[in-house]
Amino acid sequence: MKTSNKTNIFKQAILALCILSFGLASAQQTSGDVTKASDIIPGTTTTGGAVRVVDNRGTIKYLQTKNGITILSNTTNDVTTTTWQLGGTLTDDTFIDVDGNVFGLDGIELISSEVPSTDATTESDHGTGTGYTILVRDEATGAIKKLLASDLSLIQSGQESFTATAGQTAYPLTGSPVLPSYSQVWVYRNGAKLIANVDYTVAASTVTLVPGGTAPNNWAVYAGDIIEVQFVK
Numbered sequence: 001m002k003t004s005n006k007t008n009i010f011k012q013a014i015l016a017l018c019i020l021s022f023g024l025a026s027a028q029q030t031s032g033d034v035t036k037a038s039d040i041i042p043g044t045t046t047t048g049g050a051v052r053v054v055d056n057r058g059t060i061k062y063l064q065t066k067n068g069i070t071i072l073s074n075t076t077n078d079v080t081t082t083t084w085q086l087g088g089t090l091t092d093d094t095f096i097d098v099d100g101n102v103f104g105l106d107g108i109e110l111i112s113s114e115v116p117s118t119d120a121t122t123e124s125d126h127g128t129g130t131g132y133t134i135l136v137r138d139e140a141t142g143a144i145k146k147l148l149a150s151d152l153s154l155i156q157s158g159q160e161s162f163t164a165t166a167g168q169t170a171y172p173l174t175g176s177p178v179l180p181s182y183s184q185v186w187v188y189r190n191g192a193k194l195i196a197n198v199d200y201t202v203a204a205s206t207v208t209l210v211p212g213g214t215a216p217n218n219w220a221v222y223a224g225d226i227i228e229v230q231f232v233k
Helices: 002-027
Strands: 051-054 060-066 069-074 081-084 134-137 144-147 157-163 170-172 185-189 200-203 206-209 226-232
Touching: 185 206, 206 226
Parallel strands: none
Antiparallel strands: 051 060, 060 069, 069 081, 134 144, 157 226, 170 206, 185 226, 200 206
16 A cells, blocks of 8 residues: 555656646747748737747737737637727826937828817817817926917017107006017107117117117107007017
8 A cells, every 4th residue: 555655656746747847848938940930910820020928728829019019919710819009098197208319200190271279178088179279398397288279479479559758768568578689679750660779779578769869860759759669579
């Protein structure tokens, strides 16, 4: 009886050793002739250039990336392909650091004379509004946000006229807009353009006239003069 038990134990040990050896052999990496295989194509069973994996039911599948999309394909006659795509809801803040490299998008549709959105709301889903908004970047946080076209302040212009009192030289603009450089500010007295930085100066939102000069170009500000200021920035 003891001999029989020892024999059974020995047989079980040999069997376990064989199973372990098979498992170790299956886990080894092997290399084949890559010139005889090609990359996996969805709907086919070719396996070159992919990583072979085994699922929890022992089915052999192959994992590879194609244009940034991961494809999972098995090698049975009835091929199953599962594609993992970008999309869904972000659960954490996500940043891509291009580290000085170009990050671009090709194939973007060009639009013209489209209607800007008038009903856009914060964090709205697609299909819930009309027209177009503009994507902008918050430099403080790096977050991408949207902006109504009507709120885009890249270009501003203004015009204001004043009826002068005798000797009046300072003309502060309504709303206190910060005026740009002389090349973008034009000042007229009764329709005649004054010379920038000679007949007038600009500081913050105020235009200051500098009457005087020598004959025959000497001049003064009289009551009722119309002073017009135009600017663009």
